[in-house]
Amino acid sequence: MKLFFGVNVAGRKNLTSINQYIIIANHNSHLDILLLFYILPIKQILTTQPVAAEEYFSKWKVLFKLVNYLFSPIWIVRDREVGDPLKGMREALSSGHSIIIFPEGTRGIPGQIKRFKTGVGRLAIEYRNIPIIPVFLSGTERSFPKKSTIPMPIWNHVTIGPPQIFKGESQDITSSLEKMIRELSESETAKRHKRYKRPKPATAFAVYGIDGSGKSTLSRIVAKKLSDAFRVCLVSDNLEFYENKNQKELQPFVTEKIREALGRYAKTAKSLKQYKIPKMAELLLRDHIMGEVQRWYTPDIIVQDGCPLINLAAWAKLYKEEYLDTEVCAKAIRILTGKREAIRKDDPIFKKFPELAVLRRFKLDHMRLPDAVIFLDVAPAVSIQRIQSRSEQRQVHETEEKLAKLREGYLLVTQVVEKEFNIPTRILDGESEIDEVTASAIEFVKGSSPREPEYE
Amino acid sequence: MFQMFSDISKVLVILIFLALSLFLLFTKIFKIRFPYKSYINYLWTFFLIFAASEATSFGIAIWILAVLCFMALREYFTLVDIRLQDRWGILGAYLSIPFMIIFIQFDYYGMFIISIPVYAFLGIPFLVTLGGKEIKGTLLSIGIIDLGLFLLVYCIGHIGYLALFSTWWAIMLILNVAICDLIAILMRKRKNHRWSNVLTLYFVSAPITIILTLALSYWTAIPWFHSVFLGILIPVLVSIGRHTIRYIEKDLGISRNQLLPGKGQVIDNLRSFLYAAPVIFHYLRFFSMRSDTF
Numbered sequence A: 001m002k003l004f005f006g007v008n009v010a011g012r013k014n015l016t017s018i019n020q021y022i023i024i025a026n027h028n029s030h031l032d033i034l035l036l037f038y039i040l041p042i043k044q045i046l047t048t049q050p051v052a053a054e055e056y057f058s059k060w061k062v063l064f065k066l067v068n069y070l071f072s073p074i075w076i077v078r079d080r081e082v083g084d085p086l087k088g089m090r091e092a093l094s095s096g097h098s099i100i101i102f103p104e105g106t107r108g109i110p111g112q113i114k115r116f117k118t119g120v121g122r123l124a125i126e127y128r129n130i131p132i133i134p135v136f137l138s139g140t141e142r143s144f145p146k147k148s149t150i151p152m153p154i155w156n157h158v159t160i161g162p163p164q165i166f167k168g169e170s171q172d173i174t175s176s177l178e179k180m181i182r183e184l185s186e187s188e189t190a191k192r193h194k195r196y197k198r199p200k201p202a203t204a205f206a207v208y209g210i211d212g213s214g215k216s217t218l219s220r221i222v223a224k225k226l227s228d229a230f231r232v233c234l235v236s237d238n239l240e241f242y243e244n245k246n247q248k249e250l251q252p253f254v255t256e257k258i259r260e261a262l263g264r265y266a267k268t269a270k271s272l273k274q275y276k277i278p279k280m281a282e283l284l285l286r287d288h289i290m291g292e293v294q295r296w297y298t299p300d301i302i303v304q305d306g307c308p309l310i311n312l313a314a315w316a317k318l319y320k321e322e323y324l325d326t327e328v329c330a331k332a333i334r335i336l337t338g339k340r341e342a343i344r345k346d347d348p349i350f351k352k353f354p355e356l357a358v359l360r361r362f363k364l365d366h367m368r369l370p371d372a373v374i375f376l377d378v379a380p381a382v383s384i385q386r387i388q389s390r391s392e393q394r395q396v397h398e399t400e401e402k403l404a405k406l407r408e409g410y411l412l413v414t415q416v417v418e419k420e421f422n423i424p425t426r427i428l429d430g431e432s433e434i435d436e437v438t439a440s441a442i443e444f445v446k447g448s449s450p451r452e453p454e455y456e
Numbered sequence B: 001m002f003q004m005f006s007d008i009s010k011v012l013v014i015l016i017f018l019a020l021s022l023f024l025l026f027t028k029i030f031k032i033r034f035p036y037k038s039y040i041n042y043l044w045t046f047f048l049i050f051a052a053s054e055a056t057s058f059g060i061a062i063w064i065l066a067v068l069c070f071m072a073l074r075e076y077f078t079l080v081d082i083r084l085q086d087r088w089g090i091l092g093a094y095l096s097i098p099f100m101i102i103f104i105q106f107d108y109y110g111m112f113i114i115s116i117p118v119y120a121f122l123g124i125p126f127l128v129t130l131g132g133k134e135i136k137g138t139l140l141s142i143g144i145i146d147l148g149l150f151l152l153v154y155c156i157g158h159i160g161y162l163a164l165f166s167t168w169w170a171i172m173l174i175l176n177v178a179i180c181d182l183i184a185i186l187m188r189k190r191k192n193h194r195w196s197n198v199l200t201l202y203f204v205s206a207p208i209t210i211i212l213t214l215a216l217s218y219w220t221a222i223p224w225f226h227s228v229f230l231g232i233l234i235p236v237l238v239s240i241g242r243h244t245i246r247y248i249e250k251d252l253g254i255s256r257n258q259l260l261p262g263k264g265q266v267i268d269n270l271r272s273f274l275y276a277a278p279v280i281f282h283y284l285r286f287f288s289m290r291s292d293t294f
Helices: A031-039 A061-071 A087-094 A119-126 A170-188 A215-226 A254-267 A272-297 A308-319 A326-336 A348-352 A354-361 A380-389 A400-421 A434-447 B002-029 B037-055 B058-079 B084-105 B109-130 B138-165 B167-186 B195-220 B224-252 B265-270 B273-290
Strands: A007-010 A022-025 A048-053 A074-076 A098-101 A132-138 A156-160 A203-208 A232-235 A239-243 A246-248 A301-305 A372-377 A425-429
Touching: A007 A031, A022 A031, A022 A119, A022 A170, A031 A048, A031 A132, A031 A156, A048 A061, A048 A087, A074 A087, A087 A098, A087 A119, A098 A119, A119 A170, A132 A170, A203 A215, A203 A308, A215 A232, A215 A239, A215 A301, A215 A372, A215 A434, A232 A272, A239 A272, A254 A272, A272 A301, A272 A308, A308 A326, A308 A400, A326 A348, A326 A354, A326 A400, A348 A354, A372 A400, A372 A434, A380 A400, A400 A425, A425 A434, B002 B037, B002 B167, B037 B058, B037 B138, B037 B167, B037 B265, B058 B084, B058 B138, B058 B265, B084 B109, B084 B138, B109 B138, B138 B167, B138 B265, B138 B273, B167 B195, B167 B224, B167 B273, B195 B224, B224 B265, B224 B273
Parallel strands: A007 A156, A022 A098, A022 A132, A048 A074, A048 A098, A203 A301, A203 A372, A232 A301, A372 A425
Antiparallel strands: A132 A156, A232 A239, A239 A246
């Protein structure tokens, strides 16, 4: 072990003066058991038995016999229905033997300590006079990790903690032991070179609704409010960045300028047909900007004023109402997000909506679904009133009839993303007081767990 | 006469090795702790190689050097943050050690000099790609593995080839580097790593290394002007090596206060050779091939 892998042992004196003990250790690799036998005093080797899973080793007869011959393990079956798994351990301890237990139960994710199973706590209560020695093993998860075939020479470090005698309940003992192992891991884990970690993608919240629903106002307020704890980017008609409730200057993107120009052009369209292409291009660019924002500003949260993907899906109601139902909508979203494994090329949806085929053909089918969505629901009549009060030129779709259809489309999409894509959704009444709507939106956003900036 | 000179030089190498062994044994038996133990350990390792070369055969000595390269590389791979899927690349790096050592043993210079920089460096990226499907981080992994292999196997391998030419050339290099290291250790109390410190270290070391190289020229048979130049050059290379590897050590989390095996001890002890060994090797090889005075 020492020549090939290299082993550093800290705290060996904790092991030498005791005749009977229960060793508990974290489990990452098959090497763990060899490493534990390596640290044992010679006189203890024959009287120490590890606990091993029979159903795992019995898959290979030669390995089973070899392990049996070398270590004389206490075989257990990790299935409660088979019988008492502690029986063999009790027998060994009663006959004066020491045992080695991996309370995690199995080799987990390399380098991570799993929750301990309570068996060790139960044994500690039954055999209060036998000390438990916590041992932390590091390095084996790299030298011979799970699923690898060739062990690699990499140093292993063994930290032996002081022997423990416990009082109290088995649950408490188990959690104390787990805590001890975690503490040992903190103290002894070798400092290693760490790669630059990419920040996890920002959590994206979309606020959408028909024109005049107040989604722009609400999304801006939400972005500002969230900025006291997070770095927030608002993707609206303009790109805005908030930190500590202050708006920060941003370097403009070229794509953002193009998107703005396209957006202005779309608003001047005289018919829905004329409106369609520039609006679709604008939405695709808006989605692309999401990626650029993540790349250049690495925000924690992105608040979207309207969601390009949901807008595209909902607007189908306006153009091809007859085809749009829940199933078609879910399929369209799958195609647009690139999750089209189960959708054949000759699927009828591509005939009904040739736009989807075009987007797929030009590889524009990788749009982003937000992590949570808020639909701001307003009666079309109310939204028309609000649009009129802006004293701006009305867009081609800003009629009560078309907005009603659009509202239906949004409701349908909201239903689909919630049921088919498990995305948290909230429908808010856009006719309520702004403070009330804001409070509900903030509550929903915080409840949808906007995480602390994490790294992967 | 020549035979007698050769025998005396052999006996001298073995005597130095025995003296170092006795000293280390003494400290072990009486459990004497002193701060420069690892420093004496690595001197002992090199003299073990030279004594093995003189007393038995160069073939045995060079494989002891291979073990040293293996230990250094193992420590490096323990410290770096490598992905699980880079294991094939690491295996390739380990296998490069015997691949290079064989060429030294059989004095096949042409292949030794390209074994790692050409074949291993082409092979390892391929092996890394075989390990898994994750693409991100591949470049970094290849860079990490190749750099470790280059510094800790290829550069150290030059000491072996130097010993093949002449054991005393290698001893001259080792002792000069050891002197520079010793002075650096003694001057370590100066805080902050500054260029003025590096220069002071150089100007203190250079006169000693010049005298040492000249004194050893009786055994090395290096002409006096080359000896003086080597005495000037070696501390420069040691300073550059120490300065550069210091950055890598810091990045690897090697703390000089906690130098344990597996946590930077081997790399720290070898760092002064990493620049000096290849340059001095090529210097001596170049002039010895073109000059009759060597």
